[in-house]
Amino acid sequence: MKEVVMMRNKGEDNEGNLVSEKENDSVDRRTGIKDKTQFASAKSVSSLQWKRPSHSHLESEGSPKSNPNERPPIDKRRERNLRKPNGVIPIRKQKNFALGVKFHNGTEDLLEAGLDNPDLGPFLLKQTRDLISSGENPQKALELALRAVKSFEITGNGKPNLDLVMCLHVIAAIYCSLGQYDEAIPSLERSIEIPVIEEGQNHALAKFVGCMQLGDTYAMIGQIENSILCYTAGLEIQRQVLGEMDTRFGETCRYLAEAHVQALQFDEAEKLCQMALNIHKKNGTPASLEEAADRRLMALICDSKGDYEAALEHYVLAGMAMAANGQEIDVASIDCSIGDTYLSLARYDEAVFSYQKALTVFKSTKGENHPTVASVFVRLADLYNKVGKLRESKSYCENALRLYAKPNPGIPSEEIASGLIDISAIFESMNELEQALKLLQKALKIYSNAPGQQSTIAGIEAQMGVIYYMMGNYSASYNSFSSAISKLRASGEKKSAFLGIALNQMGLACVQRYAIGEAAELFEEARSILEKEYGPCHPDTLGIYSNLAGTYDAMGRLEDAIEILEYVVGVREEKLGTANPDVDDEKRRLTELLTEAGRVRSRKSRSLQTFLDTNPQTTINDAIKVL
Known part of the structure; x- marks a missing residue:
């Protein structure tokens, strides 16, 4: 998730740095992007800036010396209850003797008949902010804010009102803090129209603020496509x-680029990130x-x-800048990323050196029992597993x-x-x-049904479906894939490649359960x-073609199966050459189908497995990755 922070002119800039995908406490494991949302209450538009810290930045810690005039964030994913932050002076109970009946807390209230008083809206909005700052009774704060809206509507005379x-x-921020994201969306949509x-x-x-906050809210409920549309409108x-x-x-x-990375839209992300780098170059900072x-x-x-050399260049430059600014922990996080890139290039010794360098820093700064240290152990375990040193790999695991x-x-x-x-x-x-x-089941239990984590949960369930399939438990595999796919559809990922691959694997599970018609629909x-x-x-598309051809043949749709296999064989011959084993296998399958097409009456009954893409377990294992 991303964050919109509306900063006051007198407030300090809480800018930070992009964090490691495994080092920070709230980093999306697919992208390395920090996953946290903040909404700040606002006094007025004129007191706000365009300044927006990136959601991939570390946030500075609150301290007793913080500016008491700067309002704290009132919504975080993992902190549903509003609370009083450090450095906020307790709000005194106030009176306004011109307004009438008292609340129980000693402040003054207006009857419904007084909503046309032009002083009521600002007063109620101030009371709302005071309750938010104190961290007390968010439901009461919501009631006050809703009354303030009514007052602004009555006194606004139909003109655009920025206080409204x-x-x-x-109101949207309070709804989000209460976990009622669907209620927040209409308020934000209206705020953009005014x-x-x-x-x-x-x-x-x-x-602009409304667009970005609406994008954050969509991201919190997993609707990344809608989120990107809102961020794009804000950028424009x-x-x-x-x-x-x-x-x-x-x-x-950069903010929008990170959203595209979360959606695995890397070309769009690269263009936006390059624009940000060009601005730095143009300004000569x-x-x-x-x-x-x-x-x-x-x-x-x-x-x-897959452009690992370019990735190394950017990582090294980023690490040098971090080191020049005294960011030791961030340099260590970048060393982990450099190690990952060396691992992708099969430069194992250099990868081990980078990991060990980062491990030394994390142990000295965070302690030897910190999960960040464990994340480096996992990287080393993965490396030793890939080079065949299974004993060392298990030890690190x-x-x-x-x-x-613990x-x-x-x-x-x-x-x-x-x-x-x-x-x-x-x-x-x-x-x-x-x-x-067992480990996936533990992870699934931790994530539960947390808002904004539906894609991650779907990825875990899909990977469990893979393992169940490999174990021969096809019913459990089918159920896991079914649950994962329903979550992907609900979160707006109706056309993602990941959904397509999951549908293919669910189709293979259907084949094993002899649900041929359903398998064909999924393929x-x-x-x-x-x-x-x-x-x-x-290659992934061709694999699905091959599976679909086998399913059509089992359903008696021989001509459709032949047409698909002819295309697959032609493409594989063009891409891989006629001597490739994969081409030979599918040519053999095509020959069998053509032979049967010429002798329909003597057609032999064969298992559907004969016509499915060879070694489907390997295909599944390589295709499904946890988001």
Whole structure:
């Protein structure tokens, strides 16, 4: 999830740095992007800035010396209850003798008949902010804010009212803090409609904040596509008002790029991240933490696209900038990422050196029992597993599990779950399926049904479906895939490549359960998705074609099966050559079908497995990855 922070002019800038995908407590394990949402209450649009810290940044810790005028965030994913932060002066009970009847807490209330009083809306909004700051009774704060909206509507005379916009933002933030995200969305949509950009920067800023906060809310409920649309609208507002060379525009470019990375849309993310880097270059500023964050994100994008050399270059530059600014822990996190890239390049000795270097820093700064240390153990276990040193790999896995079993107080449970998923993948590759399944079940229990984690939960369930399939428990595999796919559909990932692959694997489970008709429907849907996402010549798409051909043949649709296999054989011959074993296998299958087409009456009954893509377990294991 991402965050919109509306900062006061007098408040300090809580800018930080992009965090490691396994080091920080709330990092998305697919992308390395921090996963936290903040909404700040606002006093007025004129007191806000365009400044927006990236959701991939570390946040500075609150302290008793914090500016008491700066309002704290009122919503975090893992902190549903409002609480009083450090450095906030207790709010005194106030009176306004002109307003009438008293509340129980000693402040003054107005009867419904007084909603046309122009002083009532600002008064109620102030009372709302005071309750939020004190961390007391969020439900009462919501009631006050809703009354303030009514007052602003009555006294606004139909004109765009920025106080009303701010009140709607606060209402949405309270709903989010209560976990009622669906209730927050209508308020934010309305807040976006009210401001008129032509009226000046204050109106533009109000519309911008509404777009970004709405995007955050969609992301919290897993609707990444809608989230990206909102962020894009916010970026366009900044483009119109600030221009493309403003540093604040660059920060929002990075923000949107990170959202695209979470959606696995790496080309779009790369363009936006490059725009942010170009702004740094144009302004000629020395290596800053902001530029380091941009370079680190670009490295992550390059790594995800398989351009490992470019990723290394960006990681090294980011590490140098972090070191120049005294960010020792961030340098260690980057060393872990560099180790991951070396591992992808099969440069194992250099990867071990990078991991050990990071491990030394984490042990000295965080303690030897910190989960961050365990995350490095997992990386080393993965490396030794890949080079065939299974004893060393298991030893590191056991050390990591020991630390995850007794985490330090205050460690987010999601960080533990992420580590368990990684270790499960290692045990699965060792063919220790029971142990891998147990770890996934523990991770699933930790995530439960947390908002904004539906895609992650779906990934875990899909991987469990893979393991059940490999164990021969096809009914359990089918149920796991069914649950995962329903979550992916509900979260808006109706056309993602991951959904297509999951549908294919569920189709294979249906084949094993002799549900041939359902298998064909699943293969057809998977084909339509991967044709759009990957193209018709991608190996994953061809694998689905092959499975669909076998299913059609089992259903008696011989001509359809022949047509598909002819295409698959033609593409494989063009891409792999005629002597490739995969081509020979499918040519043999095609020959058998053509022979049968010429002798329909003497057709032999054969198992559907003969026509399915060879070694489906390997296909599943390689295809499904936990999000």
